Amino acid sequence: MNNLIVSLIFDNIMNLLKIKGANNYKIIAYEKASRLIRDLEIDVAELIKEDRLTEISGIGEGLAENIKEIVETGTCQDYNDLAKEYPPTLISLLKVSGVGVSKVKQFYSEIGIKDLESLKEEAQSGALSQLSGIGPKTEQKILESVDKLLSEKNKLDLGEAAGLAYQLKDYIKGFKEVDSIEVVGGIRRREEIIDEIDLVIVTNDFEKTIKSLEKLPIISDVARLDDEIILADTKLGIGIKIFETGNSLFWQKVFWSTGSKEYNQKLKEIINDEIEDKIIGTFEDEQEIFKFIGLPYIIPELRDDLESIDRAKNHNLPSSIELKNIKGDLHMHSRWSDGRYTIEEMAQACQQKGYEYMAICDHTQALTVANGLTPDRLKAQWEEIDKLNETLDITILKGAEVDILEDRLDYDDDILAQLDIVIASVHSGFNNSREKIMGRIMMALENPHVHILAHPTGRLVLGRGAYNIDFERLVHKAIETNTILEINASPKRLDLSHQQVKLAHQLGAKFIINTDAHKVKQLNNMEFGVGVARKGWLEKDDVINTLRVDELKEFLAR
Template sequence: MNNLIVNLVLGDIASLLKIKGANNYKIRAYENAIAKIKNLDVDIKDLVDKGELTEISGIGKSLANTIQEIIFTGSCEEYDNLIKEYPPSIIPLLKVSGIGPSKVKLLYNKLNIEDLEDLKRKAELGQLTQISGIGAKTEGKILSSVNKLLDETDKLDLGEASLLSNKLKTYLDKFKDVHRIKVIGSLRRKEEIINKISLIIECRDFQVISKNIKILPIISEILEENNQKLILNSKLGVKIELIRASSSDFWNKVFWLTGTEEYNKKLKSVFSIRQGDLENKFESEKNIFNKLNIPYIIPELRSDLEILDRAREDSLPLSIKNEDIKGDLHIHSNWSDGRYTIEEMARACQNRGYEYLSICDHTHSLTIANGLDVDRLKRQWEEIDKLNEELNIRILKGAEVDILNDSLDYGDNILESLDVVIASIHSGFGDSQEDMMKRIMIALNNPYVDILGHPTGRLVLGRASYNINFEKLVHKAVETNTILEINSAPKRLDLNSHNVKLAHKLGANFIINTDAHKMKQLDNMKFGVGVARKGWLEKEDVINTLSLSDLKDFLTK
């Protein structure tokens, strides 16, 4: 929680300094510190207590004092001075397309625009054209961007929400009054976008818990408070809800507050659940399913109305589990844009119990990601050969090959030499459906392409899918035996569960990869597994549940 709070405040300082027009060196110092703290594996307060904060590259004595002040007070002198000049509510304006820091400053000083809603209203009235450099066309683009941002406001992707939820649980677990905590609602269902983090808490004194969570620096507003429930707004936008439970009704509340309202309504109807059926105290949620004579439905499927018909027929999928995964075939190293060496990523996979991994760095056309030309790729193979002699995990030689306009980024002679070939699109996102499908078909028809990476190109809360005919794509993938990737990065989750379910019905094969650029990101595998579970996949549907020998056989078919 300390790391999160420090980064929130430092991030606001950096943004407000940009708007103010401060020295770029100073701004970069804050941004560098944020990046370093984000990657810390320890609580930053521990470093402060040990006097080791300045040992982090880029954090000098002055910045260390600022961080220490934030940890102990939730704020700092520089931040307090900046918000006297500019309200923090203008910071989201920096995300608006067509507006830079200097324009944000002008909009505030000349038009008194303090937040996105203000900007939307004044754009609709045509008032932005009073600002030099903003014409009617630019104003229209600004309005479109604002509407998109407002639609995304107060929402987090699954990864960000899970991180915050875990930090809240860790914080609350420290109180003696708390007996147990359980995540419920959309976060427990592994929805890709979360607007409320809901926790059930069994505790002796709910008021003590409420008092202590309300004073956390990430809390911005109290929305509802009574002896049974507390709803708060956070500075991250997402709402936080705490619901009190007793030992006798804890699992009852978990059961009913995990599913959506529509799901619960159909559940009651399909299985003729009557009021009073669940008045007993239960020792687990599975006991409730047994009491109601319903096969256990995993939390990920408790918004899926169709699954209730499968439950009635006792034909639920044998859902894939995290422990079924035997390797990760989409990992980046510092040969391209990853942070760690191949050895470090391999050892991290080994520590997770994997049998194998594949290093799939970017190819040379993706210069922004330090893509590998053929000579560098072959030198990487030499390193992999040496590591395979030393480590107790198999490193496969792979590449994430760019799909260009009319070809792949490596020739067939190189693709044929690789153990794993992932073909992905990283450019031309606005291409017509005809052009995009032509590019994808080049990849799917290539006999050496094993996997289509993040197949629709969407970014959660960021970018819509490419303009593609998804059914046609799947039919071709089935025909060519090309595996479809479920990319576990929380900002991608591509394929999503809807597309997974459709592709599964059409006979596709799947792989769940993390696309990890850092060791921590290997833990994102659970999010991809969640998508697979929501899409009704079983262990046999996912190829990286295979042993190494079976995987090699599959890839060489």
């Protein structure tokens, strides 16, 4: 929790410094420090107690003092001073497509725009196009981008929301007056976009719990809605709703707080009043509740899909894949391209997860922005992998994330044929016509050396939309060519979506769940990819990285 608030404030300082026009060295220092603190595996408060902050490379005495101040007070003087010069709401303008620091300063100084709402108002009135350097077309593009950002305001992707929810859960569990706590709602259902964090707690002192919450630096406001609900606002924008209940009603409250509104309504329609009144105090978990109402257990991920109720009544639910079924991760990056860790460090982290195998799939030569590997560098990487395979208790497969270019793949077939894993992906030409983008993807799927199509639609959650593709045609071609479709577990992607997974599964596709990790911590995102698979009705046998290593090699050799 401390790491999150320090990182958030450092991000704000960095952006306000950009708007102010401060020297680049100072901006980079805050940017690096923010990333370092966010990625720490230990609470920064522990480092403060041990006087070890400056042992972190990139954290000098000045930054260390700011970190201490933030942990103690929830803010720091450097941030407060900047906030007096420039409204922190200006930072939101930097997310607008086509708007950089110079335009933000122009908007603020010339017509007083200080947030997304006022930017929209001025764009609608035509005031922007009266400014130098901005014409009607640019104004319209800005307005479209602002509308999108406003529709996503105070929403987080699943990874950010779940990370905050888990930290809150761990923190609140430490309150002496709290007996039980569970994360429910959209996070438990593994929705890709979260607009509210929902928690159920059992506490013997509701007022004391509220006061304890108010002390959290991430919390900006706490209010009591009624005798059983606390509402809190966070400095990340997203709200928190906490349902309070007694020990005897805990699992009942978890049960009804997990499903969507429509889902719960349909459940109530099949539960008579007499049974519903008895769903109290005798249940040790949700499985017992489902058994009591005459249904097999329905996993939380399916409790917004009304079909699951009908299939439950017919005892026709899937035997859903579980995280423990995953035997390896076949899409991650290392320092050879744009990853943060060495191959050995990634391998050791995979070993700790109990994986039998992994694959390093660094970017290829065309993606220069990601330090893509030339064929010679790729072969040098193979030598390192061969040496590691002699010493580590995990099989490292040699792979590459090969760019799908306009008319070819980024490596020739003679190189592709020597790889254990070939992942093909689009990293350019996102706005190609449907005919062109489909032609590129079809070309990749038809290549006999390509095993996996990575993040197949190219969408970014709360960001870029999907390519203009014919999804069903893509799936049929993948099935025809025995190409595996990736469920990219990065919360920024979750590509394929669960709806697409369900459709592709019905058509007969095979899947793999990969993290696309660029650092060790991102390997933990596998849980979100598994969540997508579960929402998409997949079972263990539908996903190839549930195979043992020998089975996997045999499958890939087909």
